[in-house]
Amino acid sequence: MTSALLRHRGLYIITDGPRDDLLDKVAQALAGGAKLLQYRDKSAESSRRSHEAGALKDLCTAYGVPMIVNDDIALAHAIGADGVHLGASDGELAAARATLGPGAIIGVSCYNSLDRARELAAAGADYLAFGAFFPSPTKPHAPRAPIELLRQSAALGLPRVAIGGITPDNGASLVQAGADYLAVISAVFGAADVRAAAQRFTDLYSVAD
Numbered sequence: 001m002t003s004a005l006l007r008h009r010g011l012y013i014i015t016d017g018p019r020d021d022l023l024d025k026v027a028q029a030l031a032g033g034a035k036l037l038q039y040r041d042k043s044a045e046s047s048r049r050s051h052e053a054g055a056l057k058d059l060c061t062a063y064g065v066p067m068i069v070n071d072d073i074a075l076a077h078a079i080g081a082d083g084v085h086l087g088a089s090d091g092e093l094a095a096a097r098a099t100l101g102p103g104a105i106i107g108v109s110c111y112n113s114l115d116r117a118r119e120l121a122a123a124g125a126d127y128l129a130f131g132a133f134f135p136s137p138t139k140p141h142a143p144r145a146p147i148e149l150l151r152q153s154a155a156l157g158l159p160r161v162a163i164g165g166i167t168p169d170n171g172a173s174l175v176q177a178g179a180d181y182l183a184v185i186s187a188v189f190g191a192a193d194v195r196a197a198a199q200r201f202t203d204l205y206s207v208a209d
């Protein structure tokens, strides 16, 4: 799936639920040009999670946008998601590949570590996520990463995702440094006008391309 990801750049929306208007807000962000979606819900309510993830997958399919599940390989498999995102304590990349298959998108958190990025690239990751680049309202204690890491990781040849406190105002510096995707929660889902906020991120790539 890496090649499909390599054909695009843009906004990667990550959900901030649980919330009652989740589907509606995601639809607005997709209308604003989001190119990837991650369902991130840290609750343990498996029935709601499964229902929501399935509904989000259908919505993303209608927009031609890949849908990725955070943390949960089994949920990704059960609802036919396009992939999974794994952090350092979320299970092995090899296990995800064995469950989801060769065409799945398996994204990994590399935090601020080029060594971790090299290892996971060699192990078959489809994209490398770095951050937090700015103070994150969603995850205030996330380790910080320097912007140079985006340039330093270019040679690994995989799509690079930037995350952490990204706004339409500070995102341009990350796009310039080589971020293929800007992964955003609060600056999209916390906005009064979600579609307009997403469009501002989308526009950063129209200017760059």
Ligand SMILES: Cc1ncc(COP(=O)(O)OP(=O)(O)O)c(N)n1
Residues within 6 Å of the ligand: 014, 038, 040, 070, 071, 085, 086, 087, 088, 089, 090, 107, 108, 109, 129, 130, 161, 163, 183
């Ligand atoms: C695109 C992207 N990058 C990083 C993360 C963070 O993953 P992780 O460190 O596992 O933390 P949680 O999101 O699970 O709290 C991510 N989810 N997505």
Ligand SMILES: Cc1ncsc1CCOP(=O)(O)O
Residues within 6 Å of the ligand: 131, 132, 135, 136, 137, 138, 139, 142, 163, 164, 165, 166, 183, 184, 185, 186, 187
């Ligand atoms: C999951 C995660 N990992 C590092 S920062 C972060 C949260 C990003 O959310 P926001 O865009 O609100 O800073």
Ligand SMILES: [Mg+2]
Residues within 6 Å of the ligand: 070, 071, 085, 086, 087, 088, 090
């Ligand atoms: Mg995780």
